[in-house]
Ligand code: SF4
């Protein structure tokens with residue numbers, strides 16, 4: 303704890319907080335309005351994922367666990383794991399282009415869903431309930447769309463080593479794209495109206511401001527970094543799958559406040575929709591017929607190749623890295639997965655100093671943390 | 679805020695009619711079912727299925743990552759005559775991965791997703807059917823090591839589609855006002871004391887709903903920690919405090935990974951209306 307001055311008092315919040323939240327402990331030092339210090343304690347939800355993974359019986363069971371480290375980033379995490387395993391087995395070049403496109407498609411769909419959900423939470427944190435409910439409604443529509451075609455509202459069980467597990471046809475993909483497009487169009491209408499809601503925008507502007515230097519010092523990731531003028535987006539910096547062909551622009555804002563983070567999310571929703579469009583065009587061009595036509599022949603696996611495999615994927619909140627080693631014939635005994643939240647939490651604890659207590663909720667929501675991923 | 683009030687009204691009512699009607703969305707699934715007639719696991723030519731020990735096909739059993747399927751129970755299960763039989767598919771373990779469905783699809787097509795609600799109920803003290811809560815139901819949530827998806831599903835109950843407020847169900851920040859405790863997560867050691875602390879502050883009559891595979895059996899995280907502890911969930915936990923919880927409290931098991939909002943809402947409504955025995 304930081305040094306206390308006359309009139310300062312400490313109070314704790316957590317690990318069980320109000321509403322429906324994940325368990326984490328915040329210890330504040332405040333003089334009433336202003337927050338002087340924040341200590342964050344993790345570890346309440348530690349499931350010891352590393353050992354759980356090592357005890358699994360086959361590679362797909364490991365995928366199921368990886369997906370559930372943080373359920374809201376299930377697809378990106380499993381993608382990162384699958385890419386690292388495919389890298390280990392020398393399968394990376396053997397995955398058919400169409401399967402890579404499908405993976406891009408769902409990764410972007412997950413990003414759109416997470417951003418829309420965050421817009422809903424941000425609107426709620428500034429006490430404008432109507433747009434918050436509308437965003438939440440459209441996020442729900444997306445989840446219902448996913449369950450219809452993929453049997454999972456959180457895009458679990460789609461990735462597998464060597465491709466995509468669900469059977470999808472071009473018609474299915476076209477239907478999914480058109481539905482996502484109409485949902486995003488509706489969301490953009492709300493965003494437009496929300497931009498004119500002064501009480502909403504004013505509360506976001508200058509809230510939770512961080513400068514580029516601090517962001518760099520803490521190695522900020524994802525949306526948080528992009529809001530402070532840094533672009534660490536792996537889809538652009540080190541393209542994987544077929545992101546290299548998409549010619550993405552960096553979405554960068556420089557103010558480092560909650561409003562910039564909000565704007566990055568809005569920009570990414572539009573960008574992701576254009577990637578979905580690109581994916582569908584490519585599927586049509588490549589005469590995609592059915593997922594099952596492109597499964598990798600697992601006999602082609604080259605077991606001699608490497609000591610370890612490495613993969614990464616850019617989730618809605620930043621990069622997820624996966625390192626897999628010690629293959630014992632059925633599973634990898636050593637798997638390291640790194641989510642972006644560890645760094646962002648440190649930056650958050652630093653950036654929250656000398657901000658207003660009233661803005662704490664808005665500030666925290668704009669980071670869109672997953673405690674589960676930080677606390678695995 | 680007249681602008682948003684107007685826009686809200688223009689947006690219209692989007693809520694489902696559930697529970698008045700089962701107007702689930704397209705593609706809604708809420709359980710996995712095995713059709714005993716189609717299943718090839720038992721040698722039906724060798725007399726009565728109960729006597730047969732020959733298992734011709736066990737593909738689904740072997741595919742299931744959480745050991746939820748036990749085909750031996752099929753004889754006394756849905757199609758057999760045996761009294762309260764164990765189910766061939768233990769819903770408390772099922773995480774909805776669909777591997778069994780894939781495994782069977784090219785063999786007999788005996789397993790499929792279904793719309794039927796399916797959950798076990800372990801609640802004793804109120805033997806007679808009684809309505810414990812008169813008007814509204816207040817729910818407290820505690821996360822004991824979840825992945826965040828279960829929380830997202832509980833939060834979804836607030837969106838205009840499910841809109842649990844219309845049914846008189848509310849999330850409360852304080853355990854002292856709560857009637858129901860929704861537990862998510864694998865019940866980590868560090869959260870155990872905190873859980874009992876929260877529970878002690880909830881006045882009786884109260885219900886504890888174990889939400890998702892994690893608090894039931896540990897779900898995909900089952901048998902974690904090598905040295906002590908472990909993600910075992912609560913159902914098969916032998917610790918005295920937990921055994922006492924099952925004896926003294928109304929504990930309801932709500933499986934799946936994650937359980938979808940309709941399932942959660944259904945359980946809360948059953949509690950509210952006093953339909954749990
Ligand atoms: S859906 Fe998955 S967890 Fe459930 S019974 Fe089938 S294989 Fe087991």
Ligand code: SF4
Nearest residue numbers: 824825890891892935
């Ligand atoms: S039951 Fe499944 S969805 Fe729910 S917290 Fe556990 S792993 Fe996540």
